Amino acid sequence: MKAELISTGTELLLGEIVDSNTSFLAQQLAALGIDLYYISSVGDNYERMLGILRCARDRSDLIITTGGLGPTQGDITREVIAGLFEEKMDVDPGLKVNLEKFFKERGIEMTVNNLKQACLIPCAQAIPNPRGTAPGWWAEKDGKIVIAMPGPPGEMQPMWHNHVRPALQRRSGAVIFSRTLKTYGMPEGTMDEKLGALMMSANPTLALYAKIDGIHLRITAKAEVEEEARSMIACHEAEVRKIMGDHIWGVDNETMEAIVGQMLTARGLTLAVAESFGAGALMQILARTPDNSRFFRGGIFTASDEAKLSLGMVWGGGGTAEIAKSMASLSREKLGASIGIGIEGQMQTVDDEKTASVYIAIAGPKAKDIIVRNYSGRLAQIAGRMAYQALYELKNLLT
């Protein structure tokens, strides 16, 4: 099945909003094994939108549009699809009742403009939209499918997950499953070499993605039934695990911060951090971790030596490593935690390029338990990575 995506809305052509629907749907279609060949954006203009849709119908089997289903005169996606299939739009009595109910429940008056959101053409079925007033359309004629969904991601994504994806999956006759293994600490080049043979496989496939929390390995299998796809993935995963060993720290939606949080919670330990490098990235990650009240006490960001001195930090002229150690101990003490992490860095400019030397210190539950590690690299890359490096070090200490 050859697919294409069309996002509509003049605001896209003015660059006023970034079209996040397109990359979402592109990923979703890839996961369904549906080939996506074209992506287009067009403004709220009847003739131009119709031209794009005609062109799409001639070259593709499945066309998915987003946007243009609102109640205003500028929302013309329904009208254009009716024009494409040369059918007449009529109010559907069932959809009208739903729409009236939607407005009544919210105590808002329904305008006459909203009535077009209750319209259909003979070859289209409505796709329910519990989050808004615009149902989607699934139009199908002469072997071509046009699916129209609303533009707001909060309405489009539930509609996709609850209705459109299951229906497309039923049609494709194949099931596709993926599993992501998350790794840290082995360079991409080394992985590429060690996993070379496994990466040649056509089904399941194995792909590498460099992310801020390490390199993710995605195994994807296509089969006729779910059980078969899952067992193909399990075999491939066992091979990958043999090679990667302890470098794999999580799978799928697991995050390093949540895993470290669970380890701390299980051991009855709490964590505090002090940072003076970057913009407090580790603190931000921990502040956003679900259930962090069980293990995270808080963080201190110091922007100057004056602030460090004012907090009572002392270091004996031992340079950056000593400062990081002092920060780790100080955060543990000031915020009443059992473990403290300190991150301190020095920036330099080498050959016109900003680099940094960063020290990560971890002060453990016993007062004298303190480790310190040093990393160097280009500033742009290292600033984002050091927070995950610190979490990885802590995870290894707790294991």
Added chain:
Amino acid sequence: MKAELISTGTELLLGEIVDSNTSFLAQQLAALGIDLYYISSVGDNYERMLGILRCARDRSDLIITTGGLGPTQGDITREVIAGLFEEKMDVDPGLKVNLEKFFKERGIEMTVNNLKQACLIPCAQAIPNPRGTAPGWWAEKDGKIVIAMPGPPGEMQPMWHNHVRPALQRRSGAVIFSRTLKTYGMPEGTMDEKLGALMMSANPTLALYAKIDGIHLRITAKAEVEEEARSMIACHEAEVRKIMGDHIWGVDNETMEAIVGQMLTARGLTLAVAESFGAGALMQILARTPDNSRFFRGGIFTASDEAKLSLGMVWGGGGTAEIAKSMASLSREKLGASIGIGIEGQMQTVDDEKTASVYIAIAGPKAKDIIVRNYSGRLAQIAGRMAYQALYELKNLLT
């Protein structure tokens, strides 16, 4: 001049990268007064890319492509443009010398594949790319222009700013200037009403954009010469300023954090913050402000009452407002600053929706100088806004 954008690369169709070039170029074309009617993405496939380019040539005057100028076999944009204009690609001796020099300077061996980056067709001129090995192409025939630029934004944007934009501006015969006035504290509905008459103007235009740091008002004028456009904007700006008064806090690239920082620096004051709501948004903003070492001491993020008590914070059962005041004083004292800001919030769930009541306290240079303000709203919206609300309050205190 009718324009369209085409981004190329199979990774776009797999949803693996978000296409940021498109919204950048869409904004740039809008600022040049060039109408953009279509945006497309296509994979690295000769026939499909040629189809898209033919279709674009039939309906538009100016086609801008990004991507596909690398040295690999998958990089086919040059070949497709040659196909479109039915011309033959040849190595250009001048470009070849430049390319050899680029590799020699970096001590890398030039492969034979790279030679195609030195190719041209008769109707194309090379556009210099100091950041990489791929020059752009400006191809022009029968009144149609095709501009090909590299995909990496770090190469594309300098090429656009240094060569392509000035050349397009010379052709358009008109100059377009914009000025943005940044406001805070007046609701969008009220602004819409008060500015109604000014917003009806066709040239200059006035547009509203809701942003995290308030509502931005963009005035855009089109004229034959720069002086005329600037004077049209100045007139419109004066009218807007009469209506908006003190709600305007900055223009164009000014940020609220930099303005507050300059005010603090000019008065010899320093700032510290303590947050326990959100994820330390104010601390992050200040940590990223240029020249912050002159006025910013640092911040404390507390994730629990235990952490507050451990830091020595005391509050007399006066609820959230008292906690915010205590945090403001504590951050000022602990980090040795002259001014402290405390942000504390309480979350609630009302009708299935998460809301928050947030207190912002500012402890001024004199020990007893302390103000506290309360804001409520939906959690998703208020969390991001409170940092700017605090900066706006501080700015008003310093004025």
